[in-house]
Amino acid sequence: MPVTPNDIMTESAAIRLAGDDLVVHEADGASVVLGRDASVIIANARDGLDVTGVWSSQEFHLHGPFAEDVGVRLFGHSPTSPRWGRAEQRDVRPIHLLARLPTGCLYLGFGKPAQGHYSDGVLFSAALMIDPELTGDVLDRVRPSTEPAALPDLTWLANVRSAPATALRQFVEGWVPATAEDLGEFAASGWTVPEPLAAFYRLARRRPALLGQQNFLRRPEKWRLAHNGLIEFGHENQGGFVWLFDPSDDDPAVLIDQDDYGLRPEHERMSGFLVKFAVYETMMNAHYLALSNELGAEHVELVTAGLTPVPWEPWRWPNDSTRFFVAPGLIAEVTDSWHGEFSVWIGAAHRSVLRPLGGLGIPWRRFDG
Numbered sequence: 001m002p003v004t005p006n007d008i009m010t011e012s013a014a015i016r017l018a019g020d021d022l023v024v025h026e027a028d029g030a031s032v033v034l035g036r037d038a039s040v041i042i043a044n045a046r047d048g049l050d051v052t053g054v055w056s057s058q059e060f061h062l063h064g065p066f067a068e069d070v071g072v073r074l075f076g077h078s079p080t081s082p083r084w085g086r087a088e089q090r091d092v093r094p095i096h097l098l099a100r101l102p103t104g105c106l107y108l109g110f111g112k113p114a115q116g117h118y119s120d121g122v123l124f125s126a127a128l129m130i131d132p133e134l135t136g137d138v139l140d141r142v143r144p145s146t147e148p149a150a151l152p153d154l155t156w157l158a159n160v161r162s163a164p165a166t167a168l169r170q171f172v173e174g175w176v177p178a179t180a181e182d183l184g185e186f187a188a189s190g191w192t193v194p195e196p197l198a199a200f201y202r203l204a205r206r207r208p209a210l211l212g213q214q215n216f217l218r219r220p221e222k223w224r225l226a227h228n229g230l231i232e233f234g235h236e237n238q239g240g241f242v243w244l245f246d247p248s249d250d251d252p253a254v255l256i257d258q259d260d261y262g263l264r265p266e267h268e269r270m271s272g273f274l275v276k277f278a279v280y281e282t283m284m285n286a287h288y289l290a291l292s293n294e295l296g297a298e299h300v301e302l303v304t305a306g307l308t309p310v311p312w313e314p315w316r317w318p319n320d321s322t323r324f325f326v327a328p329g330l331i332a333e334v335t336d337s338w339h340g341e342f343s344v345w346i347g348a349a350h351r352s353v354l355r356p357l358g359g360l361g362i363p364w365r366r367f368d369g
Contacts, residue, residue, distance in 0.1 A: 003096070005132060007107040014042055014105045017096050025070055028052045028063045034073050039095040041128075042105055045142045047351065049287055053099065054143045055127075056368050057134040060097050060111055062126040071123035074113045097130060099142035106142060108134065136358075148350040151329030154308065156275075161311060164271040165199055168278060175282050175349065178206040189221040191231065194245070194252055196271040200278075214284040215317075217243075217277065230255065234277075241317070245270060256316050267313030276315060279324060283331035286347025288368040290354050293343045295362065300334055300342050302360045307332060329353040 003009070003017065011031075015022070018035025025032040030043040030052035041062070043053040055061045064070075073091050095111035111128035118124065134142070156170035186193075186201040193201070200217070204210040211217050217234040224232040226244055234243035241258035243266075254266040254273045266273050292299075307325035315322040321336035329349035337343050348354045354369030 003107050005107055005109045006138065008101070008104040009098075009107065011042060011100070011105050014040055014096070014098050014107070023069060025067055027066060030062070032062070032066065032070055034069060038093050039073055039091075039111075040098070041095065041111060042098045042100060045099045045101055045144060047143045047146055054108070054130070054134065054139065056366075057136070057139050058130055058366075059114075060108070060128045060130050062128070064122070064124050065119075066123045068123075071116065071118075074123075074126055074128075075116050095128065097128070101141065106138070108138070108142065145352065145355070147352055148329070151353065152349055153328050154326060157308065157310065157326065160272070160275060164268075164275050165196060168200065168271075168275045169203065171275065171278055171282075172203045172207065172210060176203075176207045176210055176278075179208065180206075181208055182206055183208055183219075186219050187221055189223070191220050191223055192247055193220055194247070194250060194270055196251055196274055197233075197245075200274045209285065210278060210281070212277070212281050214281055215277075226257075236317070258316075264316065266316060272312075276312060276324075279310070279331060280315060280317075280333070283324075283333060283345065283347035286331070286349065288348040288351050288354055289366055290346040290348075290357055290362075290364055290369060291344070291366040292362060292364050293337065293341075295342045295344055296340065297342065299360075299362050300344065303332065303344055303346075303357065303362065304334065306356075327353070 015033050017038055018033045018040045019037025021036045023034045028051060029046070030041060033040040041060070046053055050063050052061060052063045076091065097108040097111045098105040099108060108130060110131045112131055114127045114129050116123050116126040152174035156167045156174065159167035159170065183205050186205070200210070215234065215236050226232045229247070230244040231247055232242050232244050235241070241256050244255045244257060245252040251269045251271050254268070254270055255263055256266055257263045268276060304325050307327050307330070310324040310326055312324060314320045315324070315333070318335055323334050325332040325334070330346065330353045332344065332346040335343045346354065346357070351369055354367070358367060358369045
């Protein structure tokens with residue numbers, strides 16, 4: 001039967017969109033129905049990090065685990081594929097997305113598989129793009145807003161200049177929860193580990209994400225002696241640069257060796273650099289993001305008007321113009337892309353922190369508020 005976005009139908013009618021020869025999978029409050037004519041995914045109207053349903057106006061998330069035929073239908077290959085999978089020769093049958101409401105199932109539109117996450121040969125999660133993009137009114141109905149119990153505060157900010165070791169601990173304890181995973185002692189392996197870095201490793205022992213997910217700081221056993229007696233201890237994820245330090249100082253200078261610029265000192269010594277690194281990585285890998293690559297100065301002023309600038313010299317990556325701004329539960333960086341345009345990346349601890357930015361008329365490339 002013909003169906004259009006915003007139609008309300010019974011769940012049985014929604015399932016009939018799949019056609020005959022049905023195979024039904026139930027996972028995380030959602031029904032994934034594979035049929036001869038189509039796939040149908042019906043999810044509860046709710047919000048959360050690891051729940052199946054509408055994530056944003058553009059994305060729908062699935063959380064499993066799922067049987068093999070779901071992975072094959074969505075991504076065109078079996079769950080024995082690598083850890084991350086993208087749609088390749090995907091099944092041409094449509095994927096219908098719906099959300100359960102008290103009045104029935106609301107038809108959202110088509111789903112287009114974007115990325116799947118596999119673990120031990122099983123499809124555990126997937127992201128699908130929603131076509132057409134949802135309007136704000138529909139988004140509020142199918143992804144009810146929630147409020148956080150608490151947000152990371154700005155206590156750490158007062159210590160950035162005067163006591164960076166304290167600032168690091170306060171920031172990490174507020175933003176990066178400890179996990180059950182224990183990385184164990186970070187063996188020095190013959191190296192002398194400066195105390196600021198040793199303190200960082202102690203914090204990272206039960207917080208593996210602190211070592212980086214975009215860029216990385218290495219454990220001492222993976223350090224490498226580089227030119228001029230410097231120790232190479234970190235790197236960019238695609239090899240665009242490495243970080244080095246001078247081992248002759250208790251709080252050593254940190255240098256960045258970048259293809260386009262050569263060897264340059266970072267603006268902060270190790271103790272301050274580590275705070276910067278933690279803030280940047282936490283922002284880059286936050287669960288909730290707002291991104292844009294082509295903003296004018298007027299847009300940047302709107303975004304940063306209610307934020308507090310961090311009293312640092314610019315971050316050297318991607319260039320020396322990168323500045324940080326913060327608010328409770330929010331970290332933002334602004335980089336001059338030249339030619340009158342700026343890129344903005346915002347990471348938030350909770351979706352509600354981003355929501356006020358949705359009404360500023362900013363042309364976001366991604367917006368999770």
